Amino acid sequence: MPNRSGQNIFAAYEINMFNQSGMNFMWNGGRNGGYMQFGNNIDLTLGYTQEQLDFYGLTENEIKVKYWDSSLQSWATLNNNVTVDKTNNTVSFSSNSVSNFYVLSDGSVTDVNAATEIPADFTLNQNYPNPFNPSTTISYTLPVSGYTTLKVYDILGREIATLVNELKQAGNYSVEFGTQLARQGGSSELPSGIYFYKLESGNYTSTRKMILMK
Structure with a gap:
């Protein structure tokens, strides 16, 4: 799991997709470059524990979902609609592009576009x-x-x-x-x-x- 800058990552996930021959399509060095594009949105749910939050002194309101941007060699914030379920300790989101690495972190992680307002439209x-x-x-x-x-x-x-x-x-x-x-x-x-x-x-x-x- 890449983390060259020592960021406050309290939960990390690796997503793999294999064919019948055992080939991992999500391999970062493969033809898909560590991500896969789908025709429809894929629903993903990531779990965390209260102990993980307590270790960094965080609350659910500070949770950020980030994916590994191989072109920038850094973590980038997922700006799609993210839902935090405080009762079940899960984070859910949908995307038509799935990365092989996701992490849960806090707002102290440097965002690629942190100083840029998110556009309303394409x-x-x-x-x-x-x-x-x-x-x-x-x-x-x-x-x-x-x-x-x-x-x-x-x-x-x-x-x-x-x-x-x-x-x-x-x-x-x-x-x-x-x-x-x-x-x-x-x-x-x-x-x-x-x-x-x-x-x-x-x-x-x-x-x-x-x-x-x-």
């Missing part, structure tokens, strides 16, 4: 500048955590670049798209023309148009 903003040359910035917001992709396509629908392809926590994000970095598997620059960028996260999908003008 948004994919118009890139700026537009038209652009040689680079532009694409910003988007996520109201809940989930597996997220942001890809760029040419006017024929061919994928040009993958800008985001990972589990993201709720927050505000921006990514730069440049013609020098866009052509995957080659060094040539993109020609002038119309391109599309598509954001997918959970059940949300949005596509916008941008123009490369040289």
Whole structure:
């Protein structure tokens, strides 16, 4: 269980999913990168004891659910609706993206987006500048955590670049798209023309148009 910064983790959980051959699909070094995406939300319930809370002098109101973000190599707060059952000492939540590591901690753990207000809605903003040359910035917001992709396509629908392809926590994000970095598997620059960028996260999908003008 990763905990390089010595955080106040009072309960930890490892989630594994095996096929008939015994292969663990949730292995952090495998093709799924330590998480798995589902078509529907998965309900998870984690348990804790009063003794675990007492050890750190915590109350149920301070409990935070965190998952291991392998891309950032740090713990990130799960911002989906989390229910704490004080009678049965359980924490329940739903997500369509399941991580292989979850922990229960307190608010002292550094959040990746601690200083950022959680957005109310999904948004994919118009890139700026537009038209652009040689680079532009694409910003988007996520109201809940989930597996997220942001890809760029040419006017024929061919994928040009993958800008985001990972589990993201709720927050505000921006990514730069440049013609020098866009052509995957080659060094040539993109020609002038119309391109599309598509954001997918959970059940949300949005596509916008941008123009490369040289």
